[in-house]
Amino acid sequence: MEPMEHRTSWTFVTNHARILAMVLEDPETRLRDMAVTCRITERAAQAIVANLESAGYLTRVRHGRRNHYEVTSGAPFRHPAEGYQPITDFLRLLVDLNRRAEGAGRPPVDGDHHERDSRG
Numbered sequence: 001m002e003p004m005e006h007r008t009s010w011t012f013v014t015n016h017a018r019i020l021a022m023v024l025e026d027p028e029t030r031l032r033d034m035a036v037t038c039r040i041t042e043r044a045a046q047a048i049v050a051n052l053e054s055a056g057y058l059t060r061v062r063h064g065r066r067n068h069y070e071v072t073s074g075a076p077f078r079h080p081a082e083g084y085q086p087i088t089d090f091l092r093l094l095v096d097l098n099r100r101a102e103g104a105g106r107p108p109v110d111g112d113h114h115e116r117d118s119r120g
Contacts, residue, residue: 013094015040019048020087021094023058023069030066057087 015038022029022037035045049069052058057075061068071091076083 015044016048016052017091017094019045020052020057020071021091021098024071024088024091025095025098027069028063028066029069 018038019034022034031042031045031049034049035042038045040048049058049060053060055078057072059070059072061070071088073086073088075087077085077087077090
């Protein structure tokens with residue numbers, strides 16, 4: 001089977017979902033890492049985090065120079081078709097898929113959220 005060509009007009013997973021999955025996997029992930037993984041600017045990642053926080057999908061607490069994020073337990077999907085289902089089941093699937101891809105030798109994106117330095 002031929003590999004699918006890279007499409008940029010739309011995706012099945014939004015950057016909001018990607019960022020929530022990153023927070024679920026690592027509550028101290030940095031905005032910089034979110035941006036690199038999603039291939040967006042840090043300002044766009046910051047806006048997404050603000051959207052998610054204001055909608056009640058995550059909380060943010062400052063720990064020294066770092067933020068600690070937490071996905072809200074039991075938060076439902078936003079669309080009524082899936083609104084009865086908690087978003088965390090879907091996020092765990094994304095985390096698991098990412099781990100499997102990394103285990104299969106997927107080349108890491110520069111600044112992948114698993115490779116951290118000591119800066120905040």
